[in-house]
Amino acid sequence: MKGLLPVFKRELSGYFTTPVALVFIVIFLFLAGVFTFNLGAYFERGQADMVVFFNFHPWLYLFLIPAVSMRLWAEERKSGTIELLLTLPISLSAAVVGKFLAAWAFAGIALALTFPLWITTNYLGSPDNGVILAGYLGSLLMAGAFLAIGSCISASTKSQVIAFIISVVICVLFMLAGIREVQGFLADWLPVQAVQVLGGFSFLTRFEAISRGVLDARDVLFFASIIGVFVAATGVVVNMKKAV
Amino acid sequence: MISIRKISKRYGTGSGILAVDNVSLEVGPGEVLGFLGPNGAGKSTTMKMVTGFLTPTSGTAVVCGRDVVEDPVGVKAAIGYLPEGAPNYPDMTVRSFLDFVAQVRGFSGTEKHRRIDTVVDRVQLRGVLRQPIETLSKGFKRRVGLAQSMLHDPPVLILDEPTDGLDPNQKHEVRNVIRALATSADHQNSGRAVVLSTHILEEVEAVCSRAIIIAKGKLLVDGTPAELRAMSKYHNAVTLTVVPPTGAGGEPLSVAKELGDIKWVASIEDKGVVHVPVSPAGPGGPRQTLTLVPKGGRPLLGDVTSLCKSKGWAIETIAVEGGRLDDVFRTLTTKDAGKDAAKDSNTNKVAEPVGGAA
Known part of the structure; x- marks a missing residue:
């Protein structure tokens, strides 16, 4: 994977040379705060844990992660820099993985900046920090899965707006596949087994366990596979669409 | 140094558009080859295939002994490429952009700094190193693109419309850089091969030692600018x-x-x-x-x-008159390009000037 590191560094610093990083991080922290303290009633619950904080992450990511991923490839294709990037002596996979990892690291930085809440929780009580760590890891994994999907969609269009909207829609589908209403709706159309399989793709269901601190290997494997499959698909789509 | 072998590109599936049709040619060290042709003739597509950006539908290109289909990364390492319109990352400063390219090309430490310094002096970017690329004029942006393409002192340079959209002074500057590049030997002292595409005919006269005309994906003629001009009906008029x-x-x-x-x-x-x-x-x-x-x-x-x-x-x-290149260009590219062209498309030299052309 020669060239992965420079691509990663360029992409990551790209977030910080533009207002993208600032706007994203401020909005992310603000919304995370609103969800935790207002909607989640963090103080009123009187429990020293971060369950309410993690509970809202899927909804936060639903709109914020596609905003990060939309530019990954759409911008390169629109400005023609994709031709520059892909005629440098690096493999396609180094470019695809490098860019994905940069976006993921960026999401990780935003997530890490929520540490004051962790400090607060530890100040107010004595939470199980293992559970909190599991929550952070799970949240990071889910962010990666959303990013991988967004990266693939971004590769398929030159328009960042289209990339954003389609990514949100697909992420909604992945999130909600498991909830009862959607399952009931699908049951009218599909055989029971298919409904169950689709339900298994639900981010929401899988993340629920993680946010309670249950880091099941199957859930980790699920998110890792989503990342793997969609990053690989990104490579295929970039290769297919680069000429157009 | 560059050997294009029966390369073709068809866009779309089935009977899509045949953008490049069975083109073969060789470019040796020290040569500056001008790619002439109307817009949509297949110039850029050919370059994109040689540089490994697009995969040929059939045929291949061998650059410095490496096959672009089998070893695209190896070919990319040997080539300096300026894509059409000199795309670059507008948010980056000139310095960080060149730094990125140098790192991707495997340079680090003092060697990286030496190379960036050399190339910055060569295309005169010293004054704008700290500026974001988006704040630069078109001429400077093009120079950044050129700097990026020659950072690794490549034996083969491929420049897609290097002077397009520049004012006459900037064109003159860019041509001087290209000329200097072609004549200065690379690190192996064996001379460089430069391929540039253009639809400005005077550019061919100004910088190229050889020119080819391509239209509708077919190679029509291949010769020195003087030979091309001799094909004009105005030759010796x-x-x-x-x-x-x-x-x-x-x-x-x-x-x-x-x-x-x-x-x-x-x-x-x-x-x-x-x-x-x-x-x-x-x-x-x-x-x-x-x-x-x-x-x-x-x-x-x-x-x-x-x-x-x-x-x-x-x-x-x-x-x-020595002949008019624009006349040759028009005659060759506007008549039914298929007819006489098909015969010539695989020959590498102009056999004899086709007097009256029309």
């Missing part, structure tokens, strides 16, 4: 201004008929008789300007001057 004889009533009589009777004159372009007012530059009176186009590019000068002398027509100006 004579343009002269004479003082025409006057008739009984003092009216000027056209000399076109007599000149047209010279043995090898194919046609005459007569700009007519004009009356020049008396001026410090010379006496006034009627003047006739004509261009005599020869048959098969034969020289006419001797016959024309001796005819004028024998008739007593005073020649005011006379000039022999």
Whole structure:
């Protein structure tokens, strides 16, 4: 994977040379705060844990992660820099993985900046920090899965707006596949087994366990596979669409 | 150094658009090859295949002994490429952009700094190193693109429309850089191969040692700029201004008929008789300007001057043309490109100038 590191560094610093990083991080922290303290009633619950904080992450990511991923490839294709990037002596996979990892690291930085809440929780009580760590890891994994999907969609269009909207829609589908209403709706159309399989793709269901601190290997494997499959698909789509 | 072997590209599936049709050519060290052709002729597509950006539908290109289909990364390492429009990352500063390219190309530490310094001096970017690329003028952006392409001192440079959209001064600068690049030997002292595409004909004359014309995906001709010009119907044409004889009533009589009777004159372009007012530059009176186009590019000068002398027509100006590249370009690229072209598409040299072309 020669060239992965420079691509990663360029992409990551790209977030910080533009207002993208600032706007994203401020909005992310603000919304995370609103969800935790207002909607989640963090103080009123009187429990020293971060369950309410993690509970809202899927909804936060639903709109914020596609905003990060939309530019990954759409911008390169629109400005023609994709031709520059892909005629440098690096493999396609180094470019695809490098860019994905940069976006993921960026999401990780935003997530890490929520540490004051962790400090607060530890100040107010004595939470199980293992559970909190599991929550952070799970949240990071889910962010990666959303990013991988967004990266693939971004590769398929030159328009960042289209990339954003389609990514949100697909992420909604992945999130909600498991909830009862959607399952009931699908049951009218599909055989029971298919409904169950689709339900298994639900981010929401899988993340629920993680946010309670249950880091099941199957859930980790699920998110890792989503990342793997969609990053690989990104490579295929970039290769297919680069000429157009 | 570059060997393009029967390369073709078809966009879309099935019977999609055939953008490049079975093109073969060789470029050796020290050569500057001009890729000429109208827009959509397949110039850029050919370059994109040679640089490994697009995969050929059939055929391949070998650059410095590496096959672009089998070893695209190896080929990319040997090539410096300026894509059309010189795309770059607008948010980055010139310095960080060049730093990124240097890192991707595997340079680090002092070697990286040395290379960036060398290339920055070469294309004169010193003053704008800390500026974001988006704040630069078009000419500077193009220089950033050039700097990026030659950072690793590549044996092969491929430049897609390097001067497109620049003002005449900037064009001149960029051409100087390209010329300097071609003549300066690379690190192995064996000379560089430069391929550039353009639709500016004067550029070919200014920088290229060889030119090819491509239209509708087919290679039409391949030769030196002089050879190309010799294909023009204006090759060896004579343009002269004479003082025409006057008739009984003092009216000027056209000399076109007599000149047209010279043995090898194919046609005459007569700009007519004009009356020049008396001026410090010379006496006034009627003047006739004509261009005599020869048959098969034969020289006419001797016959024309001796005819004028024998008739007593005073020649005011006379000039022999080398041929007009734009005329060759138009003739070749607007006629049914399929006909004569198909025969030539695999030959590498112009066999003989095709006199009248049309």
